[in-house]
Amino acid sequence: MAEQQSHSAPAGALRCVVVTPETTVLDESADFVALPLFDGELGVAYNHSPLVGRLGYGELRIRQGSQIRRYYVDGGFAEVVGNVVSVLTERAIPAESLDVQAISSQLEANRQRPANTPELMEIRDRLVAQNRAQLRLARKA
Amino acid sequence: MVNPRALDRRRKSIRNIRKITRTMELIATARFKKAMDRAAAAKAYTDRITALVAQLAQAGLEVSHPLLEARAETKKAVLLVITSNRGFCGGYNGNVIRTAWQRIQELRNEVPALDVEIAGKRGIAGLKQRGVTATHTYLHFEDKPRFDEVDELATRYLDAYATGELDRLEVAYTKFLSASRQVPVVETLLPLGSLEGLEEGEAQSPAAAGQGTLQYDFLPSAESILEEVVPTSFKVRLFKCFLDAAVSEQIARRVAMKAATENADGLIKSLSMEYNRARQGRITSELLDVLGGVEALKS
Numbered sequence: 342m343a344e345q346q347s348h349s350a351p352a353g354a355l356r357c358v359v360v361t362p363e364t365t366v367l368d369e370s371a372d373f374v375a376l377p378l379f380d381g382e383l384g385v386a387y388n389h390s391p392l393v394g395r396l397g398y399g400e401l402r403i404r405q406g407s408q409i410r411r412y413y414v415d416g417g418f419a420e421v422v423g424n425v426v427s428v429l430t431e432r433a434i435p436a437e438s439l440d441v442q443a444i445s446s447q448l449e450a451n452r453q454r455p456a457n458t459p460e461l462m463e464i465r466d467r468l469v470a471q472n473r474a475q476l477r478l479a480r481k482a
Numbered sequence: 483m484v485n486p487r488a489l490d491r492r493r494k495s496i497r498n499i500r501k502i503t504r505t506m507e508l509i510a511t512a513r514f515k516k517a518m519d520r521a522a523a524a525k526a527y528t529d530r531i532t533a534l535v536a537q538l539a540q541a542g543l544e545v546s547h548p549l550l551e552a553r554a555e556t557k558k559a560v561l562l563v564i565t566s567n568r569g570f571c572g573g574y575n576g577n578v579i580r581t582a583w584q585r586i587q588e589l590r591n592e593v594p595a596l597d598v599e600i601a602g603k604r605g606i607a608g609l610k611q612r613g614v615t616a617t618h619t620y621l622h623f624e625d626k627p628r629f630d631e632v633d634e635l636a637t638r639y640l641d642a643y644a645t646g647e648l649d650r651l652e653v654a655y656t657k658f659l660s661a662s663r664q665v666p667v668v669e670t671l672l673p674l675g676s677l678e679g680l681e682e683g684e685a686q687s688p689a690a691a692g693q694g695t696l697q698y699d700f701l702p703s704a705e706s707i708l709e710e711v712v713p714t715s716f717k718v719r720l721f722k723c724f725l726d727a728a729v730s731e732q733i734a735r736r737v738a739m740k741a742a743t744e745n746a747d748g749l750i751k752s753l754s755m756e757y758n759r760a761r762q763g764r765i766t767s768e769l770l771d772v773l774g775g776v777e778a779l780k781s
Binding site for chain 1: 630714
């Protein structure tokens with residue numbers, strides 16, 4: 342936590358840090374960050390109040406000037422403190438490298454999974470939701 | 483008398499082996515550094531998760547989750563043994579296998595159904611020798627375990643745990659304590675027991691010092707975040723087991739190869755001495771022959 346505090350954001354802009362268990366994917370300043378929260382999208386601009394949010398499967402959008410970068414994030418958490426947006430996720434894939442074909446076939450396979458108990462149904466729904474979110478983003482990119 | 487040429491041949495072959503062990507030592511050193519970097523990168527993630535849990539605890543949230551509670555009865559257990567695919571790393575694999583074997587015998591008495599899963603060729607061979615057949619084996623974990631690969635396993639365990647097919651998960655691996663100390667351990671990962679950062683958070687909450695005064699918004703709710711934090715910290719812990727094992731393997735290999743290189747140095751030295759002595763001995767005897775011949779001619 343102390344380490345996180347020591348990194349401060351540049352004046353007038355946000356600092357966006359995306360961390361996965363393997364590496365720090367992204368660490369740069371941004372004007373605006375849209376987080377795919379569990380129950381809908383949340384926009385974060387400069388001087389946002391501190392928050393901890395649960396991420397869903399969806400698109401992380403980072404705007405810097407006129408440039409917009411898109412990532413697919415696979416759940417996780419977001420923390421906003423002192424103009425630093427930290428995104429903790431298991432996977433962050435740039436939208437350009439998503440493959441529509443592969444995801445579609447994966448989605449089809451996952452839809453066929455057995456769902457005869459509530460737990461299995463939950464597992465299936467999770468996988469299908471992930472694939473659908475990937476597909477949405479891949480088609481947009 | 484020893485044949486100097488045979489000695490020279492032996493010395494040459496030892497020199498070649500020394501070259502190999504020396505190279506392996508250097509490679510292991512380089513890989514060890516890379517593996518360390520990866521472990522450090524993973525630590526950034528773990529630290530943030532820990533901080534998050536501390537914040538949740540500070541917010542006065544009752545922490546309870548099915549993954550945190552032990553089941554009343556353990557019907558089915560899984561022991562995951564993490565070893566390496568390659569040898570030449572001293573006692574690394576042997577130690578893990580011995581620790582795992584001990585635990586397998588204990589678990590067989592305690593739990594009606596036990597599955598053993600093994601990562602790494604060495605572990606598969608070592609436990610097969612002891613009559614343990616693995617239900618799952620993994621060979622694709624090398625010195626750079628990827629989170630995706632570990633995630634696959636973790637999700638399978640979580641799903642099995644949720645559906646009641648699994649009541650207990652233990653992992654036998656080499657824990658990395660410091661660059662000079664790694665110990666083979668067996669850890670229970672499911673049920674998770676407790677979350678790291680929980681105590682700190684609770685300890686801080688009355689004082690609410692410094693950063694504790696920040697009021698966080700929890701979206702959608704603290705409970706919902708907790709629901710996600712628990713499986714995530716399980717995955718991260720499993721990932722850390724693999725990373726630790728990878729780092730420890732490289733250290734073990736480096737130490738073993740260093741010892742081998744030093745031993746080769748010693749052997750070369752003593753063989754050189756023997757060779758020189760043998761050569762000198764031969765020269766002396768040839769000289770004596772010549773001198774003897776001269777003497778014989780004189781008389």
